[in-house]
Amino acid sequence: MKKTKPIFIKLLLIILPLTLAAEIIALLVIYALTYESTIDQYKKKVQLVSTEIASVFEGCDPSNPEDYSSFNWYLNSVCSMTDMAYIYCIVPNKEDNSIKYMSIGFGEDATTEARVTHYPGLVIKNAAHPEEFDAINGKLTDNIREEHNKYGDTLISYSPVTQHYDAATDSIVKGDITMVVGAEMSITEIVRTFRRTFIMIMVYLSLVSTLIVLGILAVVYKKVSLPAREISRRMSGYVTNRETEKREEKLSVKGNDEFALMAVSFNTMTEEIDRYIDHIDTLTRDKHTQEAELNIARRIQMGLLQPERKSDARLDLHAYILPAKDVGGDLYDYQILEDGRVFLAIADVSGKGISAALFMSRAVTLLHQFMLTETSPAKILAEYNDTLASQNPSGLFITTFLAVWDPVTEKLTYSNAGHNFPYILSDSLIRLQGAHGVAAGLFEGEEYENETVRLKAGDTFFLYTDGVNEAKNTEGKFYSTERLEEKLAACSKNAKADALQIILDDLNSFTQGADQNDDITMLSLNILPKSDRITLSLRSELSELTKIKEAILGLAIGGDMKKTLYLAAEEIFVNICSYAYDTPDEVEVGIDLTDRVELCFIDGGKPFDPTADVLNIDEYDHDHRIGGLGRFLVFSVADEYSYEYTDHKNILRLYFQQEEN
Amino acid sequence: MKLNTTFDEKQCIIAIEGSIDALTAGELEKAVTDAAPQCEKMILDMSGVDYISSGGLRVVVGANHTVGKGNLTLRGLSPNVLEIFRLTGFTKVLNIE
Numbered sequence: 001m002k003k004t005k006p007i008f009i010k011l012l013l014i015i016l017p018l019t020l021a022a023e024i025i026a027l028l029v030i031y032a033l034t035y036e037s038t039i040d041q042y043k044k045k046v047q048l049v050s051t052e053i054a055s056v057f058e059g060c061d062p063s064n065p066e067d068y069s070s071f072n073w074y075l076n077s078v079c080s081m082t083d084m085a086y087i088y089c090i091v092p093n094k095e096d097n098s099i100k101y102m103s104i105g106f107g108e109d110a111t112t113e114a115r116v117t118h119y120p121g122l123v124i125k126n127a128a129h130p131e132e133f134d135a136i137n138g139k140l141t142d143n144i145r146e147e148h149n150k151y152g153d154t155l156i157s158y159s160p161v162t163q164h165y166d167a168a169t170d171s172i173v174k175g176d177i178t179m180v181v182g183a184e185m186s187i188t189e190i191v192r193t194f195r196r197t198f199i200m201i202m203v204y205l206s207l208v209s210t211l212i213v214l215g216i217l218a219v220v221y222k223k224v225s226l227p228a229r230e231i232s233r234r235m236s237g238y239v240t241n242r243e244t245e246k247r248e249e250k251l252s253v254k255g256n257d258e259f260a261l262m263a264v265s266f267n268t269m270t271e272e273i274d275r276y277i278d279h280i281d282t283l284t285r286d287k288h289t290q291e292a293e294l295n296i297a298r299r300i301q302m303g304l305l306q307p308e309r310k311s312d313a314r315l316d317l318h319a320y321i322l323p324a325k326d327v328g329g330d331l332y333d334y335q336i337l338e339d340g341r342v343f344l345a346i347a348d349v350s351g352k353g354i355s356a357a358l359f360m361s362r363a364v365t366l367l368h369q370f371m372l373t374e375t376s377p378a379k380i381l382a383e384y385n386d387t388l389a390s391q392n393p394s395g396l397f398i399t400t401f402l403a404v405w406d407p408v409t410e411k412l413t414y415s416n417a418g419h420n421f422p423y424i425l426s427d428s429l430i431r432l433q434g435a436h437g438v439a440a441g442l443f444e445g446e447e448y449e450n451e452t453v454r455l456k457a458g459d460t461f462f463l464y465t466d467g468v469n470e471a472k473n474t475e476g477k478f479y480s481t482e483r484l485e486e487k488l489a490a491c492s493k494n495a496k497a498d499a500l501q502i503i504l505d506d507l508n509s510f511t512q513g514a515d516q517n518d519d520i521t522m523l524s525l526n527i528l529p530k531s532d533r534i535t536l537s538l539r540s541e542l543s544e545l546t547k548i549k550e551a552i553l554g555l556a557i558g559g560d561m562k563k564t565l566y567l568a569a570e571e572i573f574v575n576i577c578s579y580a581y582d583t584p585d586e587v588e589v590g591i592d593l594t595d596r597v598e599l600c601f602i603d604g605g606k607p608f609d610p611t612a613d614v615l616n617i618d619e620y621d622h623d624h625r626i627g628g629l630g631r632f633l634v635f636s637v638a639d640e641y642s643y644e645y646t647d648h649k650n651i652l653r654l655y656f657q658q659e660e661n
Numbered sequence: 662m663k664l665n666t667t668f669d670e671k672q673c674i675i676a677i678e679g680s681i682d683a684l685t686a687g688e689l690e691k692a693v694t695d696a697a698p699q700c701e702k703m704i705l706d707m708s709g710v711d712y713i714s715s716g717g718l719r720v721v722v723g724a725n726h727t728v729g730k731g732n733l734t735l736r737g738l739s740p741n742v743l744e745i746f747r748l749t750g751f752t753k754v755l756n757i758e
Contacts, residue, residue, distance in 0.1 A: 545684055563712055563741055566682075570714045574683045622722075622754045623730075629749055630715035636748050 007228070008221040015217070019209050027202050038194055039155070042187055043144050046157035049082050050183035051141075054159035057089050057103070057181060061167045068102035069120035075105020085109035085154065086184040088118075089161065092132040098125040099132070102179060109186040111151060135160040135180045152188030159183075227259040231266055238270065298323065301357055304364050306334050313534050313593075314407060314457075314556040315342060316526040318500045322467075323519045329356030329398075330465050330519035331364045335371040339559045340407045343371040346419065346463040346523050347400040350439075359396045359441070363388060367402070377402040377415035381440065381448040385417065388441035397441040401463060405455055405525065407556035412455040415448045422463040424455060425492035425499055429485060457556075460496040460526045462488060462503075467520035471507055474514040479507060500524040534591040540577045540584045540603065545570060548589055555593055557658060564637050565597060568654055571630035572601050572610065580605025580650070596639070599654040610652060611635065611643045663709070664692045673700035678709030681717030689717070693724040703728045708737025713745050725755060734758060 053075070060067035068089055075087045088104040100123045106115050131143040135158040143158040161179040163172050234251060250270070251263040302321075310317040319332045329349030336342050345367050349356040366387055370380040381402055388398065401422060403414035412424075414432065418439030424430040434451035455461055464484070471479040487506050491499040500522050507520070534551050538544040552566050569589065576587055580603045590600035614635050615628040635641060640655040662679035673696045681689055696703065703724060707713075713721075725733045734756040738746065746752050 542683055545682070560741060566712070567714055567745075570682055570716075574714075574716065617748075617750050620750060622750055629718055633715055633745065633748065 006221065006225050008217045008225050011220060012213070012217050015213050016210060019213055020206060023202075023206055023209055027198070027205070031198055034198075035194065038190070039146075039187065042155055042185060042190065043157065045082070046084070046155050046183045046185045047141060047144060047159070049078065049084055049087065049185075050157040050159035050181050053078065053087055053089075053183065054161045054181040057161045057179065058163045058172070059165050061165045062178060064167065065102060065121060067165075071103045072105055072120065075103060076107075077105075079105045079107030079110070082183075083107065083109075083185065084183050085186045086114070086118075087181070089179055089181050090132070091179055092128040092136060094128075094133060096125055097128045098123050099127050129156075129158075131156070131158050132180050132182070134158070136177050138177065152186055153191045154184055155187050156182055156184045223257070224259065227263065231259075231262060234266065234270070238273070297354070297357060298328075301328070301361060304361055305332060310334065310336070312336065312554040313551070314528050314554070316497065316528060317342075317344075317524070318526070319521075319523045320500060320504055321519065321521045322516070324352060324467070324516045328352070328519035328521075329360050330467065330521040331360050331367075332463070332521055332523040333364055333367050333371070334523070334525075335368065336554075337372075338553055340553065340556060340562075341375075342405045342407070342525065343402070344405070344461070344463065344523060344525055345371075345400060345402045346422070346465060346521060347398050347440075348419065348465040348467075348519070348521070349398045350396055352519070355394050355396065359388075359392075359394070359398065363398050363400070363440075367400070371404075375404065376450060377404055377413055378448040378450040381415050381417050381437070382446065385438075385440040385446050385448075386444045389444040389446075392441050395442070397439040399439045403461070403463075405461070405527075407527075408558045410454055410456045410527075411452050412461065413450050413452050415450050417446075417448060420464065420466055420469075422461060423485075423488050424453065425460040425462060425488060425496040426456070426458075427492070429489040429492045431485070455525075455527060457527050458496070458529050460491075460499050460524055462499055463523040464503075465519060465521040467516075467518035468503070468507060468522060470518060471511050471520060472514055472517060473511050479510050483510070497526045499526075533593075536589040536591075538573075538587045538589060540581050540587050540605070542574065542577055544587075545573060548573060551589075551591055555591070555597070557593070557597065561597070561656070561658065565591075565599060565656060568634045568637055568656075569599055571634045572599075572652060572654075575610065575630060576601065576603050576605065579608065596658055597656045599656070601650070601652045603650050604648055605650065607645045608650060609643050609645070611641055662688060664688060666692055666696050668696075668699065671701040672704065673702075674704045674706055676706040676709065680712035681710060681720070682712065682714045683716040686714075686716035686720050690720045690723065693720065693727060697724070697727045700728070702732045702734070704734045704736055706736045707742060708739070710742055711739060713742050715749075718745065718749060718751065721755070722751065731756065 056071065056074070057068065060071075071089075078084065079087055084107045086104065086106060089102040091100040091102060092098075093100065101118060101120050103120050104118050129145060131145050135143045138160065140160065140162075145156045147154040147156060158180045160177045161181060162177055163174045164179070165171075166173045230251065250267045253260050253263045253267070305321065306319065308319045317334055319334070321328065321330055321332060323330065329352055331345075331347045333345040334343060347360070347363055347367070349359045349363070363384070366384050367380070370384055374380045374383070381400060384400070398417075399419035400417040401414065401419035402417075403412050403422075405412045414434070415437065416434060417437040421432040421434075424432065430453070432451070432453060435449040437448045438446045440446075469479055469481045469484050473479075483506075484503065487503055488499060491502055495502060503522065536547055536551060538547060548569050549566055552562050552569065555562065555565075573587070573589070577584075580587075585604060588602040590598070590602075592598040592600070610631055615632050617632060634654065637656075638654040639657045642653045644651050662677065662681060662685040665676040667674050667676070675689075675692055675696060677689065679685065693703070705721065705724070721735070735746075736758045738757060743752075743757070746755065746757065
């Protein structure tokens with residue numbers, strides 16, 4: 001921040017010079033005026049002296065200089081009495097501007113030099129002054145001159161000698177003025193004293209006025225600058241300081257000026273801000289607690305759902321769920337049963353938040369349980385609806401779509417409780433149809449219908465909730481069923497397996513991060529094309545049988561066929577475990593599913609042809625012999641088989657024809 | 662596989678549920694051996710069995726020896742389990758209800 005320049009400094013810089021300038025101007029005026037009046041009395045004095053002495057010389061005869069010079073002593077004494085420096089009688093000559101001294105007296109202030117160089121009869125050229133001629137010309141008064149030179153300050157007054165004595169006629173002659181009496185008075189001391197006094201006054205006045213200005217500014221500093229700084233200090237970083245520092249006392253309110261008003265306003269403001277921030281703090285804390293709890297609730301809820309990805313040899317399941325709030329009311333579920341059938345469900349609870357989430361939790365648990373005990377989607381929905389409706393104090397309901405796919409018949413059986421019909425992406429896009437059903441949870445005793453459609457290898461089954469088509473972008477437009485169908489139709493041409501991801505990407509590019517109003521849930525079942533080969537790399541240990549069992553159960557074939565395959569596989573694998581190696585070693589089991597099933601066993605153990613010497617059951621001693629039954633069973637149930645010993649490996653192949661459906 | 666052995670005077674009934682294969686046959690064998698000394702006649706209730714392999718057959722045939730010929734009865738065989746017994750010819754030597 002720029003360094004603050006206090007306002008009183010600014011004021012000082014303006015007011016002080018202005019005050020001083022005004023003072024100087026005023027003093028100069030006063031000086032001029034008082035100087036005149038002070039000097040005036042001395043002027044009167046010199047004029048009085050020159051006038052009086054001029055009348056003294058009226059009795060002298062100009063033709064007799066002795067008459068004049070005889071007055072020298074008198075003039076000396078007048079000088080002493082009247083404090084004059086010089087009194088003289090002169091004859092100014094206009095022709096050569098010279099003066100001629102007729103008589104001269106010296107006072108105390110006269111210089112020694114002047115006493116020596118001036119005497120009656122002395123003529124000094126170019127020494128006449130205009131005032132002297134004024135006097136000759138009959139001007140009686142005010143022929144006064146001030147002289148300021150190296151001798152000091154001098155006042156000089158000239159008076160004409162207006163008449164003189166004429167010895168020839170023994171009479172007084174008037175007019176014809178030729179002589180002037182000058183009286184000079186030194187005022188050096190007076191002027192000096194006057195000036196010194198004046199300067200003293202000026203200095204004192206300046207000091208006093210400066211002090212007054214400074215005093216005023218000190219008041220300004222205390223009353224304006226300090227409160228302003230204090231308020232400013234409190235204001236800057238008020239909100240951040242209050243976090244780290246102890247809350248400061250309130251600003252003190254003194255007096256009733258604008259700053260007091262500002263302090264009151266500031267105190268009121270800080271109180272309001274404090275209250276407001278405290279309020280926000282409380283809200284934030286509450287919100288954090290609530291968020292943490294909702295996070296836990298969400299994790300619990302998401303834990304109830306199946307993983308988002310599930311794949312096996314013949315299908316690929318992909319689920320996506322994004323709750324609008326921390327906990328959602330949408331759910332999906334799936335279940336791959338032992339016999340290979342696949343249950344799929346998607347549902348949407350009316351409402352959002354905690355109550356919807358709890359209802360959803362109940363619903364998903366029920367669905368999951370019913371999938372294990374009942375095969376008909378319609379019956380499951382009926383039972384699910386009854387259970388939910390029997391205990392539903394909040395009157396929530398849940399739209400639910402339930403389907404089961406049978407890999408043997410490739411038939412999808414489904415039933416709907418008020419949910420959006422899903423799609424099958426096959427050669428073209430098919431929207432499922434049928435009875436819409438009533439949403440579950442409202443009325444006990446509702447009945448639902450089953451519908452059946454073919455879902456063959458290579459097809460994709462796509463389920464969704466209305467959070468998808470009703471997703472809004474920033475302009476408030478819906479994503480819409482039309483856009484969903486358009487995209488899905490495009491996917492059905494060449495990207496069925498990626499439909500869910502493509503829709504999700506398109507949805508995100510549409511909404512551009514706009515607020516999500518509803519949970520978004522999608523579920524897709526992609527049936528993989530047939531003839532997939534499964535290869536299991538196993539150890540020759542009995543415990544590995546479970547892996548073979550799982551692989552066979554996962555095949556898209558009928559239950560009886562699976563039992564037959566597993567019987568053959570178990571018998572051969574047990575034989576290999578028992579005889580091929582001395583210590584457990586590698587065994588490779590291959591399962592190839594085309595129009596028939598091929599089981600292939602490869603081991604690097606002792607050469608042994610299991611197809612040779614298969615027992616003849618008719619000659620078998622059922623009471624005593626119990627060996628060789630396994631191999632007998634294998635070759636009884638296999639349609640074809642082959643054995644070879646190549647590259648130090650036993651290779652056994654068994655073939656089974658698929659049953660006609 | 663689940664096993665449940667009950668005694669009814671001198672007759673014991675072992676109810677079997679699940680698959681009898683190389684992995685589970687041992688459990689059945691032990692149940693048979695444990696029960697045999699206390700019963701004259703043994704009934705294997707196989708209504709819950711959905712699968713049997715040669716390993717299971719051996720245990721059943723062994724049980725027949727243990728309790729004495731004619732004292733073992735198999736009950737409730739499902740069609741595909743019965744098929745295994747038929748294929749291997751044991752239908753001829755075992756009491757099957």
